[in-house]
Amino acid sequence: MTSKGSTTPPFADNVRRAAATFATARRLGIDTVLVCSNVATATIDDDGVSAEQLRRIGDVAQTYGVRIAFEALAWGRFIDDYRRAWRVVQLADHPAVGVCLDSFHVLSLGHDPAQIAEIPADKIFYLQLADAPALTMDVLSWSRHHRLFPGEGAFDLTRFVTCVLAAGYDGPLSLEVFNDTFRQTDPRHTAVHALRSLTWLQDKVAAAGPEGWRPDLATLAAAKPPTAFDFVELKAEDTSEVEVLLGQLGFTMRGRHRTKPVSLWSAGDARIVLNEQQARDRAPHIAAVGLQVPDAGATSTRAAQLMAPEAYRRTYASEQPFGAAIAPDGTEFYWITEAHGTPEWVAEFDGGMPETEPCPVRAIDHANLTQPWQTAEDTVLFLRSVFGLTPDAPAEVPGPTGLVRSQVMRTEDGAVRIPLNVAPHVLDQSGLAQHVAFSCSDVVGLARRAADRGLAFLPSPTATTTTCTADSASAPTRWPN
Known part of the structure; x- marks a missing residue:
């Protein structure tokens, strides 16, 4: 409902509509109605007028046993700042008139939430939360289509909520997330997604203040972030071409697993597991990522608290157990307590080949996962909340399809x-490319040896070579084409 700062004739109509709204609210058992700052053109830029009109609407609301929460919209014509909205509420000085605080409207315009702590708790009638990516666009479209759950975007919601709690607020918290993806996906999945975000945010807020400042806030198991990749598992109906590629890169086949139809290839601390089971008609893709963490038990507890679905892995008595969870995109994540040296599970592979020559590959540098558009933000929250990974600033890069x-x-x-x-x-x-990158001590030497073993490189376009030459004091290194 929008009505403040209106010129006289429109405001009279607003009062009549407000009375009808309050009557309906009472019949439905609703005790608080949101009233937004005006976005229309027939508006007066006068806090005194806005306060008087809020007071009159408050009188009407009070007769129906309803309160009104005044919200400054980020695209309000004159009132777009929660601090000005609070000043108007103070001027109205009515028991049925308070403020509604919405994190999007506060943070999208870069307003500092610190002064929220100065608002009396009994005048904060409602709280709405939403995260959002950092975008350069009109704020209305940004709000209507791109809101996210806490932990998925660029807003500092931990500080925002901490400021609200510092004011003494202990009322309800609403997720107001307008997002085109959520309108098209399974609402049950979205509900779990939302609850995971609030569970993570509660833990962050509990840790943001002094120790014991809010004992009513539940905390998560204090699992530290991973320290290294343990392995990457590639799955396909036929992995023979991947085996050839790994051999050309200098990886050694370490054997097949005693009880599972998978094989292990390694070079330095880089380990690649190849899996052909349950992969009919599938091209090679990353099916699982293994991580080493400081305390596998703590990470498992945290994943369960965050409702991460557990990945099934058959384990016999002689085999090393893994913590396991399924990411929203379907990738399985496994973790063990960090190994100082070769992990125990490597000994479960038999019949491998000895390393014939040193390989410059040292470890897995990064693993790239292609995301379906429906799960991208959910996967960000999964990795951030379960493993403590942090997001870099997003980027857009050109690809063959856009x-x-x-x-x-x-x-x-x-x-x-x-x-x-x-x-x-x-x-x-399913056909979009993924990749695994390796750190190595001698990339030029590795490339030359791989070429000698038959690895075919992508040809370098002439224009690229010319540009590299112009930007370099020496001639560029050319790989065999």
Whole structure:
């Protein structure tokens, strides 16, 4: 409902509509109605007028046993700042008139939420939360189509909620998330998604204040972020071409698993598991990512608290157990307590080949996961909440089918980096490329040895070579084409 600062004739109509709204609210058992700042042109830029009109609407609301929560819309014609909305409420000085605080309207315009703590708790009638990506667009379209759940965007919701709680507010919290994706996906999945975001946010807010400042806030198991990749599992109906590629890169086949139809290839601390089971008609793709964490038990507890679905892995008595969860995009994540040296599970593979020559590959540098458009933000929240990864600023890069939105999730030290690539909407994303990157001590030497073993490189376009030459004091290195 929008009515403040209106010129006289429109305001009289607003009062009549408000009375009808309050009557309906009372019949439905609703005790609070939101009233937004005016976005129309027949509006007066006068806080005194706005306060008087709020007071009159408050009188009407009070007769129906209803309160009104005044909300400053980010696109309000004159009132678009919660601080000005609070000043108008103060001037109205009516027991049935308070404020509604919406994180999007506050943070999208860059307003500092610190002064929220100065608003009396009994005058904060309602609280709405939404995150959002950092976008350069009109704020109305940004709000209507791109709101996200807490932890998925660029807003500092931890500080925002901390300021609200510092005011003494203990009322309801609403997720007001307008998002085109959520309108098209399973509402049950979205509900779990929303609850995970609030569980994560509650833990962050509990940790933001002094110890014990809000004992009523539930906290999560204090699991530290991963320290390294443990392995990446590639699955396909036929992995023979991947085996050839790994051999050309200098990886050694370490054997087949004693009880599972999978094989292990390794070079340095980089381990690739190849899996052909339950992969009919599937091209090679990343099916699972293994991580090393400081405390696998704590990570498992945290994942369960965040309602991450557990991935099934058959384990016999002699095999090393893994923590396991399924990410929203279907990728399985496994974790073990960090190993100082070769992990125990590697010994479960028999019949491998000895390493014939040193390989410059040292470890897995990063693993890229292509995201369906429906799960991209959910996967960001999953990696952020379960593993403590943080998002880099998103980027858009050109691809064969259009712009690809890339969001890198990483540990603070960069030991684990997982770029999430969201390609343009297409009917079937199974053929979109993923990749695993390796750190190595001698990339030129590795490339030359791989070429000697028969690896075919992508040809370098002449224009690219010319540009590299112009930008370099020496001639560029050319790989064999």
